[in-house]
Amino acid sequence: MPDILPPEAFFRQFLEQKARILFQRFGYEEIRTPILEETGVFTRSIGEDTDIVEKEMYSFVDRGGKQVSLRPEGTASIIRAYIEHGWHNSGDICKLFYLGPMFRGERPQKGRLRQFHQIGVEIIGSTHPYVDAELIVNIKLLLNEFGINDFTILINSLGCAKDRMHFKKALQDYLSTKDSKLCDNCRRRAKINVLRVLDCKNTMCREVVKKAPNILAYLCDGCKKDYVQLKDMLSEMEVSFKEKTDLVRGLDYYTGIVFEIIHPLLGAQDAIAAGGRYDALVKQMGGPDIGATGYAVGVERLLLIAKQDTKVSLKRLLIIPIKDEYLKDAFLLARKFWQNKVSCDVDHMKRSFKGQMRKAHKEKRKFVAIIGEDELKQGKLLLKDMETGEQELISFEEAVGRLTCRDRACPCP
Structure with a gap:
């Protein structure tokens, strides 16, 4: 958990303000949630079988006897606040953005720290794929604002609950024949959270995944339509993208459309930003059955590739x-x-x-x-x-x- 010293602190402030100006252009409003939340906020949303909850959260019992955790990501807290403050009663779409520190007890490496910072957007109240297209356009413009242009946008669909149930069964059947070729983690994941195998960076596992069933073949008509509409809208808006059928997210709440933005300078951990739809999360956390989608950008990774303008200096x-x-x-x-x-x-x-x-x-x-x-x-x-x-x-x-x-x-x- 390093100190952030000048001039980097000033440059971060500059990036954050650039982001705020862009978000306001899109009609997004800033929300600030507590760094410390009841642990249940994250276990109910992220998933108890995920690496974040099992291994990486900083959790402890406070003086009142409550189990609390430092937030490992931003979405769960925002959905908690959305429900708690009754924003769903307005019947209108809610567009929010946030900036701030997150905490995960993972192994520090390039662009990945135990205290890291995210810039994110959440749009709650719509299931239309055009909203996902809006978010992807927003990310593209955000990265362009920071002088980053040579990135790749990857998209996929995880389908609805029924689609994933059928796909998971097919994937487990396939992986059961490849058990000896999987890493230890993926052998365990194949039994309790099989989609996470698709996200493994192990070379042997990547080879196995190449011949795995394609999730797009298991999409229902509704999910296929949403996915096609997203691709058509991105093309209309002149946003280049690639389909990646083994793209999944590391948090259990994702459903339907997912996306990731990668950059070659980041090496194996090449994602600058990622997000997608989580249409079941609001209901899962005690709210109404409404759609939602969002994304987050890793600030530390952004800093590794952002074109730092030397003219941006407080000491002018x-x-x-x-x-x-x-x-x-x-x-x-x-x-x-x-x-x-x-x-x-x-x-x-x-x-x-x-x-x-x-x-x-x-x-x-x-x-x-x-x-x-x-x-x-x-x-x-x-x-x-x-x-x-x-x-x-x-x-x-x-x-x-x-x-x-x-x-x-x-x-x-």
Whole structure:
């Protein structure tokens, strides 16, 4: 569970704000749920036989004698809140997004930590496949916002409960003939949660899965229609995708359409984002029988591949007094910039002029404002662009006009 230090913390804040702006464009509203929930919220939703519940949740008994857990994912808490606050009584669709830390006691590896962060969306109240298409478009635009374009969208359908029952039987029959070729985990999974075999990354298991029954052959007419409608709509919206018939999700609540976004830079754990439909979960957790769908993006994985714009820096301007005697004037100038919502600071370590310029280069400052006797007499400052080397003697008002950040997503003051 590492600390998040600057400048990464600032870049994360920038990404989160970019996401918020995009989500608001889609009409999604932010929800914040507790990090700590009653354990039953997760066992009822995620599934008692999943790796998350069996091995990875951080759970303990609180002082009141309740079994509680740090949330391992976001959906279960949101559905709990949706039911608890009676939002289903409005009869309207509910579109929510969330950002925050999750916790799983799994083996740390590239892009996978015990405390990790997710950005996610949940749409509750509709079973129409066009809603799933909307989510996939939303993910695509979100990744594009972060400079990520070379990803692949994978889709599949797990069908309805009856479809899965027939498919699971066929899959178990097939795997029973391949028992010696499965890893130890998959031999166990084949008996208690057979769909999880399809998700195994073991090379031998992947070879077995290649010849396994195809779930699409077991879809009922209704589920086939939904799947075709999704594919048609994605094509109409010019969203490229690939079908992956062994794509399943690691949580038991998924039904129907599922999807995953992968990127080649992430290696074996190549998923940046994933999601799908969970039409039975609201009822399963005590609410009405209504459809729902959603997705989550792993922020740590996103950071591994996002195009980090070096211009996104909280330390945009450094004010440099030529001599110590002008340090007071430098601070008075900084106060005026702060009042005008320009991010800046002053070096008060009594460095030489050259030392202050080295500091500006080291910290990748975009601009420096130099003040000395001539500048103060004229009521101006010398503004230097550290990237181009160009400098100009300008008024304070002109400097504010150039330095004011106009990026709505940038958390500059």
